Amino acid sequence: MKTAFKPSRRDFLKTSGLVIGFTLPAASRLAQAATAAEFKPNAYLRVGADDRVTVVVGLSEMGQGVHTAIPQLVAEELDADWTRVRVEQAPVDQAFKNPIFGIQATGGSTSVNGNWEPMRKAGAAAREMLIAAAAQTWQVDAAECRTEKGAVVHKSGKKLSYGKLVTAAAKQPVPKEPKLKDASQFKIIGQGLRRLDTPQKVNGSGKYGMDVRLPGMLTAVLAQPPVPGGKAVSVDDSRAKQVKGVRQVIQIPQGVAVLADGYWQAKKGRDALQIQWDKGANAGLSSDGVTKMLTEATQQEGKVARNEGNVGSASGAKTLDAVYEAPYLAHACMEPMNATAWVKKDGIEIWAGTQSQGPNQGILSHVAAVDPQQVKVNTMLLGGGFGRRFAPDFTIAATLLSKMSGKPVKLVYSREDDMRGYFYRPASVTRFTGALDASGAPVSFTARVASPSIMEASGFMKLPPNGVDEFGVEGTKDLPYDIPNLRVEYSRQEPGVQVWFWRSVGHSQNSFFSESFIDELANAAGKDPFEFRRALLGKQPRYKGVLEMAAEKAGWGKPLPQGVHRGIAVVQSFGSYVAEVAEVSVDQDGRPKVHRVVAALDCGEVVNPQIVKRQCESAIVYGLTAALYGKITFKDGQVEQSNFHDYPMLRMNEMPKVEVYIVPSKEHATGMGEPGLPPLAPAVTAAIFKATGKRIRKLPIDPETLKA
Amino acid sequence: MITLNVNGKQLQADVDADTPILWVLRDALGMTGTKFGCGMALCGACTVHLDGAPIRSCSTPVSAAAGKKITTIESMSTSRVGKAVQAAWIKHDVPQCGYCQSGQIMSAVALLASNTKPTDHDIDAAMSGNVCRCGTYNQIRAAIMDAAATLSA
Numbered sequence: 079m080k081t082a083f084k085p086s087r088r089d090f091l092k093t094s095g096l097v098i099g100f101t102l103p104a105a106s107r108l109a110q111a112a113t114a115a116e117f118k119p120n121a122y123l124r125v126g127a128d129d130r131v132t133v134v135v136g137l138s139e140m141g142q143g144v145h146t147a148i149p150q151l152v153a154e155e156l157d158a159d160w161t162r163v164r165v166e167q168a169p170v171d172q173a174f175k176n177p178i179f180g181i182q183a184t185g186g187s188t189s190v191n192g193n194w195e196p197m198r199k200a201g202a203a204a205r206e207m208l209i210a211a212a213a214q215t216w217q218v219d220a221a222e223c224r225t226e227k228g229a230v231v232h233k234s235g236k237k238l239s240y241g242k243l244v245t246a247a248a249k250q251p252v253p254k255e256p257k258l259k260d261a262s263q264f265k266i267i268g269q270g271l272r273r274l275d276t277p278q279k280v281n282g283s284g285k286y287g288m289d290v291r292l293p294g295m296l297t298a299v300l301a302q303p304p305v306p307g308g309k310a311v312s313v314d315d316s317r318a319k320q321v322k323g324v325r326q327v328i329q330i331p332q333g334v335a336v337l338a339d340g341y342w343q344a345k346k347g348r349d350a351l352q353i354q355w356d357k358g359a360n361a362g363l364s365s366d367g368v369t370k371m372l373t374e375a376t377q378q379e380g381k382v383a384r385n386e387g388n389v390g391s392a393s394g395a396k397t398l399d400a401v402y403e404a405p406y407l408a409h410a411c412m413e414p415m416n417a418t419a420w421v422k423k424d425g426i427e428i429w430a431g432t433q434s435q436g437p438n439q440g441i442l443s444h445v446a447a448v449d450p451q452q453v454k455v456n457t458m459l460l461g462g463g464f465g466r467r468f469a470p471d472f473t474i475a476a477t478l479l480s481k482m483s484g485k486p487v488k489l490v491y492s493r494e495d496d497m498r499g500y501f502y503r504p505a506s507v508t509r510f511t512g513a514l515d516a517s518g519a520p521v522s523f524t525a526r527v528a529s530p531s532i533m534e535a536s537g538f539m540k541l542p543p544n545g546v547d548e549f550g551v552e553g554t555k556d557l558p559y560d561i562p563n564l565r566v567e568y569s570r571q572e573p574g575v576q577v578w579f580w581r582s583v584g585h586s587q588n589s590f591f592s593e594s595f596i597d598e599l600a601n602a603a604g605k606d607p608f609e610f611r612r613a614l615l616g617k618q619p620r621y622k623g624v625l626e627m628a629a630e631k632a633g634w635g636k637p638l639p640q641g642v643h644r645g646i647a648v649v650q651s652f653g654s655y656v657a658e659v660a661e662v663s664v665d666q667d668g669r670p671k672v673h674r675v676v677a678a679l680d681c682g683e684v685v686n687p688q689i690v691k692r693q694c695e696s697a698i699v700y701g702l703t704a705a706l707y708g709k710i711t712f713k714d715g716q717v718e719q720s721n722f723h724d725y726p727m728l729r730m731n732e733m734p735k736v737e738v739y740i741v742p743s744k745e746h747a748t749g750m751g752e753p754g755l756p757p758l759a760p761a762v763t764a765a766i767f768k769a770t771g772k773r774i775r776k777l778p779i780d781p782e783t784l785k786a
Numbered sequence: 787m788i789t790l791n792v793n794g795k796q797l798q799a800d801v802d803a804d805t806p807i808l809w810v811l812r813d814a815l816g817m818t819g820t821k822f823g824c825g826m827a828l829c830g831a832c833t834v835h836l837d838g839a840p841i842r843s844c845s846t847p848v849s850a851a852a853g854k855k856i857t858t859i860e861s862m863s864t865s866r867v868g869k870a871v872q873a874a875w876i877k878h879d880v881p882q883c884g885y886c887q888s889g890q891i892m893s894a895v896a897l898l899a900s901n902t903k904p905t906d907h908d909i910d911a912a913m914s915g916n917v918c919r920c921g922t923y924n925q926i927r928a929a930i931m932d933a934a935a936t937l938s939a
Contacts, residue, residue: 141883141920272879279884280875282819282859286885289818297813322802340813341822342805412823412831412885412919461821461885462919493824688879692925696882699921722828722917731910733923 117244119207119252121173122200123152129228129241131158134166136174138184138433139275140463141696142751143689146273147190148197150685154266155201155259159228165274170435170455182436185468185579187652187749190685194747202256211246212238261683261744270688287431287458288490290418295486296325296337298479299344302495303333305357305715306575310334314352321347328482332475337483341490357715360574365711368505368573369403375528376401376509380567381545383555387563392522394513398602400595402510403776404587405709407503407580410725413461414496419476420486425452426477431460433468437538441470445477464700465579469501497725498717502710503580504530508554508591518603520614522563525554525592530577531570541570553588553649553756558621559596559614581700582752585651589756590777593647597764598773607764608634608646620680621648623741624657627678631739632659642673645764647757653748654681656694658757662765668784670766672702672734677754679738682745690750691738697754698736703728705759708778790851792817793861807843807851808832811858819859819888823917830916833889834858840896859888867895867937874933882920890916894930902938904930
């Protein structure tokens with residue numbers, strides 16, 4: 079058995095910050111001179127002599143629709159014929175860095191937000207060059223030419239399709255500041271066009287990371303330490319090697335890998351390994367211990383994240399205290415984590431459904447000791463991402479295994495490996511104190527948050543000097559309500575589990591906490607929770623706009639069927655505003671049923687309203703699954719859940735009706751991959767409170783506590 | 787060497803008899819349209835038809851397919867019901883990440899092959915074994931209803 083003497087996964091993550099600054103290949107390489115058959119004004123699009131427009135997208139398609147939205151931005155300004163537009167996945171290259179992150183990666187609902195202008199400029203530049211080419215061909219003034227649906231038209235009626243202009247257009251200078259359309263002229267932006275990636279996803283031809291096949295490739299399945307930070311102290315692989323098709327057994331810092339001809343053989347081999355583990359420092363880790371650690375931390379003063387007025391001086395007619403808790407959560411992407419790596423003499427090539435091409439290029443160059451430009455990243459379709467595929471654990475392990483085996487290696491996590499592979503949404507506890515004056519208006523709001531730091535866990539960020547993890551407090555720190563005395567504190571607590579970004583990140587738990595406590599204050603004030611919020615949002619028109627629209631569309635205040643009750647919540651995350659009204663009943667056994675969710679959102683200018691609405695609905699389902707079922711718990715250092723029987727997913731028979739409404743907005747476009755999630759849990763639990771009088775302060779919802 | 791009937795073709799694979807059909811399809815035969823999701827028949831991503839009935843190929847050993855016909859997503863465009871379902875999926879733009887959709891379509895085709903006028907309850911019963919983490923359930927339901935209407939027209 080081979081053994082790698084390499085730093086641990088955590089060390090890789092910790093050092094990855096160093097490599098992000100490395101020089102990446104220059105963008106200019108991609109903006110090459112056109113061949114006879116193509117016009118390629120920049121890295122982002124090509125026009126073929128056959129009139130076909132190819133938009134090259136550096137972002138990862140994980141279901142959020144970015145492989146349609148980005149082409150819409152380019153095609154709009156190009157005045158392309160949408161029926162001739164196709165999309166192509168870009169390589170890793172500086173040209174495709176995420177304008178918000180400064181490195182090529184997909185996440186944080188940044189794609190449309192960051193590319194709104196750059197991608198339109200890419201299309202507009204090409205359009206101006208095509209007009210110049212036509213004007214030159216016709217010997218007319220460019221000002222006499224316009225474009226429509228993939229063609230340049232002269233005022234005389236002469237017309238040339240873009241495909242006929244590719245050679246002449248390639249000779250035109252690239253305009254530096256191409257003129258962009260006014261929104262009133264949009265024909266493609268704002269349309270609910272069908273996704274470009276649908277056909278390959280209904281006939282089985284779409285290729286995900288899991289579907290990669292290379293000549294001579296081995297499939298690896300990994301025996302991971304059963305406890306975070308555990309190490310294999312002895313490995314007996316004699317039985318594993320007797321399994322037909324098993325070729326190699328290799329120990330790496332991440333665990334012990336069995337490499338075989340296919341997954342089934344590798345898994346059988348992995349299951350036949352006999353390993354003695356040193357469980358290390360986390361052998362005693364338990365969820366009860368985590369709860370205790372976090373809860374006790376909220377009894378002490380934390381680092382100040384926000385402080386307005388003086389909560390100490392505010393005395394109300396009525397005060398409220400509450401402690402809220404949320405568990406670790408796995409992302410549970412439908413496609414378990416996997417990556418294929420091939421370490422060759424002249425560099426590395428990887429094939430993976432990854433959200434982080436840029437960081438991977440740097441990190442893997444370290445792993446294989448090559449230059450970053452020798453790392454080629456082939457981004458496959460992602461069978462779900464939700465933040466999990468931003469992590470490099472599976473690409474690092476696959477690269478090590480290819481390097482040590484000398485073969486192309488596809489590393490596949492079983493569902494159990496994926497579920498027990500950490501990178502969880504952090505567990506978190508928040509202690510609230512609030513005060514109302516005699517009129518029922520809130521005069522004071524204090525929140526003490528205790529949670530692990532995602533910034534520190536990320537490997538590419540550090541806790542800022544004030545000691546406050548931005549992801550730890552988002553959703554509470556940005557409380558929008560007009561409350562004169564407001565204080566938010568943060569206490570970093572590290573139970574020892576690798577935490578990570580999970581769809582909507584800190585908002586996923588903090589918005590549940592804060593919006594629920596606001597609901598508690600409304601109830602204590604004897605006020606309607608919608609009106610209570612509305613009165614406190616006088617300076618927040620966008621919050622108020624979505625809140626009012628959701629209430630109106632849901633028929634807030636109107637009668638409901640017997641036993642069905644409403645709850646409401648409103649949250650801004652990633653620059654987008656979403657309010658949701660949930661209609662919920664609770665049966666005799668305490669089981670909640672969500673009948674309908676009505677959402678209203680404001681994400682600024684909308685590129686594709688159908689995709690926006692579907693993303694909101696998707697986030698509602700993701701949030702509802704977490705609220706009803708989601709928890710990763712530890713006992714004796716081990717994760718107790720393993721597969722969908724003990725980490726259940728919402729299914730067809732539990733699916734509520736969902737209605738999504740868009741508030742018309744001229745604000746800058748922002749993302750919708752995540753913002754539909756945060757208001758869901760507090761809206762549902764507020765409805766449960768109406769139905770039962772019982773306040774849910776801990777997720778997931780426990781039906782035992784709601785029994786009649 | 788095991789002989790299998792997959793999508794009407796006789797194919798041979800050098801695998802152990804306990805190998806799940808899923809891995810014979812994906813690794814031995816290179817047909818990657820059928821997806822691996824859980825390995826325990828809990829998510830439905832691996833759904834194929836065995837003599838027309840939907841099965842979870844991740845948990846069905848290849849020995850169970852002896853003398854039977856396996857049908858996968860790759861052949862859906864050649865069947866009347868499959869074609870109608872795929873068309874409805876495109877019309878309703880159902881997939882998001884798309885990873886579960888091969889299995890969803892296989893379950894939907896099996897439902898509509900035996901029941902051309904499914905009720906909401908029938909759809910719940912036939913489809914609740916298929917998880918979609920992107921939450922496309924309402925679009926799946928609409929597409930099934932649409933395909934049913936096409937098929938009974």
